[in-house]
Amino acid sequence: MKLPISLLLLTVATAPFLTSCASQAGKQPAPASSATVGDKKSDGKSVAARDELDEYKAVPISDPLEALNRVTFWLNDGLYTIVFRPLSKGYEFVIPKPVRTGIYNVFENVKFPVRLVNNTLQGNLKRAGQETGKFLVNTTVGVGGIGRPSDHIPALADVPDADTGQTLAKWGLDHGIYLVLPMLGPSSVRDAAGLAGDYALNPVNWVSIFYGGYTWIMAIPSTNTVRALPVQMGIYDSATKNALDRYLAARTAYVQYRREAALK
Amino acid sequence: MNLRPLLPVAILILLHGMACAATVEAEKHLQTAVNEVLSTAERAANLGALRTNLRPVLQKHISFDTMTRRAVGPGWRQFTKDQQKQASELFTTLIIRSYSSKFTPGERPVITFKAATEPAPGRVEAPTTLLYQGGRYSVTYRMEDSEDWRITDVVIEGVSLIANYRTQFDAQFKKGGAAAVVDALSQSVANP
Numbered sequence: 001m002k003l004p005i006s007l008l009l010l011t012v013a014t015a016p017f018l019t020s021c022a023s024q025a026g027k028q029p030a031p032a033s034s035a036t037v038g039d040k041k042s043d044g045k046s047v048a049a050r051d052e053l054d055e056y057k058a059v060p061i062s063d064p065l066e067a068l069n070r071v072t073f074w075l076n077d078g079l080y081t082i083v084f085r086p087l088s089k090g091y092e093f094v095i096p097k098p099v100r101t102g103i104y105n106v107f108e109n110v111k112f113p114v115r116l117v118n119n120t121l122q123g124n125l126k127r128a129g130q131e132t133g134k135f136l137v138n139t140t141v142g143v144g145g146i147g148r149p150s151d152h153i154p155a156l157a158d159v160p161d162a163d164t165g166q167t168l169a170k171w172g173l174d175h176g177i178y179l180v181l182p183m184l185g186p187s188s189v190r191d192a193a194g195l196a197g198d199y200a201l202n203p204v205n206w207v208s209i210f211y212g213g214y215t216w217i218m219a220i221p222s223t224n225t226v227r228a229l230p231v232q233m234g235i236y237d238s239a240t241k242n243a244l245d246r247y248l249a250a251r252t253a254y255v256q257y258r259r260e261a262a263l264k
Numbered sequence: 265m266n267l268r269p270l271l272p273v274a275i276l277i278l279l280h281g282m283a284c285a286a287t288v289e290a291e292k293h294l295q296t297a298v299n300e301v302l303s304t305a306e307r308a309a310n311l312g313a314l315r316t317n318l319r320p321v322l323q324k325h326i327s328f329d330t331m332t333r334r335a336v337g338p339g340w341r342q343f344t345k346d347q348q349k350q351a352s353e354l355f356t357t358l359i360i361r362s363y364s365s366k367f368t369p370g371e372r373p374v375i376t377f378k379a380a381t382e383p384a385p386g387r388v389e390a391p392t393t394l395l396y397q398g399g400r401y402s403v404t405y406r407m408e409d410s411e412d413w414r415i416t417d418v419v420i421e422g423v424s425l426i427a428n429y430r431t432q433f434d435a436q437f438k439k440g441g442a443a444a445v446v447d448a449l450s451q452s453v454a455n456p
Contacts, residue, residue, distance in 0.1 A: 055334070056334050056335065056337060056424070056426050056427045056430040057337070057430070101398050104398065151400075158393065158400070231399065237365075238362075238366065238420075239423075239428075241362065241365065242358050242361055242362040242365075242452060243428075243432060243452065244429070244432040244433070244435075244436060244448040244449065244451075244452050245432045245435060245436075245448075248431050248432050248435060249428055249431075249432060251431070252423075252427065252428045252430075252431040252432075253423045253428055256422050256423045256424060256427060256428070257421055257422050257423050259422060260421060260422020260423075261422070263422075
């Protein structure tokens with residue numbers, strides 16, 4: 001079919017305008033929940049028609065160990081209330097905020113191999129490069145990772161996190177069954193395997209292997225745990241506070257969060 | 265000159281213009297809402313005052329009725345009018361309480377607005393980045409043009425507020441229908 005030249009010219013001329021808004025839909029990551037708001041079927045204009053689509057169906061994950069998981073969940077909850085939350089509050093009270101931020105940043109910066117290896121395993125060499133750039137900038141200009149000057153460099157500011165569970169998900173592995181791990185909380189068979197990978201790739205844990213000795217084994221990983229507590233407790237509270245069923249709230253939030261991570 | 269071949273292009277331009285107008289309008293509403301929330305949060309002396317002052321602001325910009333209906337799902341039709349009203353009021357209180365608790369009076373988050381999209385007519389998704397207390401979070405606001413552009417869901421790091429409550433409402437609904445949902449909501453609201 002031969003197209004009129006005027007039509008071709010007009011199409012070429014208007015292409016930038018036609019793509020400037022509409023193309024963003026393609027860039028938008030799919031919603032992490034089962035709520036596919038962008039579904040083309042949802043073109044119904046009335047609110048009632050949209051309600052009928054029922055876009056927020058329960059997020060699926062197999063949970064055959066629910067009874068055991070609930071027990072572990074409540075034990076963890078008690079542990080958080082009795083030990084971790086007071087420890088977190090004490091840490092926040094004793095250590096000034098700028099120091100806490102610095103410590104937090106250093107440990108995040110040291111985790112660089114976890115992000116580098118997983119981005120590489122995912123075949124995302126661009127992000128592996130960005131992570132390397134981030135690490136170099138924060139280690140040098142940020143003085144050993146205390147500061148995060150990379151946040152002020154647009155190309156390095158918004159690099160999504162990468163971990164081993166996410167790599168396994170990108171390789172097509174499903175969660176398997178849902179697990180609540182003692183102390184660590186929500187996970188799955190896949191993500192528990194991922195945690196083992198992250199543990200091995202995190203230099204914080206190498207120190208105890210290379211230098212040995214009880215003091216090292218305790219000191220650095222313990223500091224790593226304590227520095228992350230305020231953030232972890234905040235995430236846990238956000239997911240479970242004001243819930244009707246805290247176990248279900250934590251499980252749903254976890255599955256959605258991990259789905260989003262796998263899409264990034 | 266035969267202009268018929270240009271018709272599809274003209275239609276495309278028209279539709280594109282309408283889509284852009286929707287995202288621009290929704291973004292404008294969202295920015296107004298965010299600014300009002302932040303200035304209200306800044307003025308609040310404590311968490312109690314924050315909750316009280318935020319309520320009318322959030323009610324203006326968030327469609328709590330839509331949120332409640334979507335969180336309950338198809339079971340909503342089996343609620344009586346009274347149960348629907350009760351559920352909606354309780355859920356509103358719960359969401360406002362949950363939202364307010366995320367603020368620390370005196371600390372202002374930095375919010376960067378990214379390009380919004382229109383996944384379907386009358387619906388806009390507005391992604392933002394939130395820098396708050398040393399953390400960087402992706403927050404997407406889902407908005408609908410019902411009475412006006414209103415927020416109908418908030419998705420933080422991929423976790424949809426509505427989807428999170430849906431699982432919990434489903435479990436209650438299976439146990440004892442609408443009454444169980446309203447009871448569970450009442451209990452949650454009663455627990456500080």
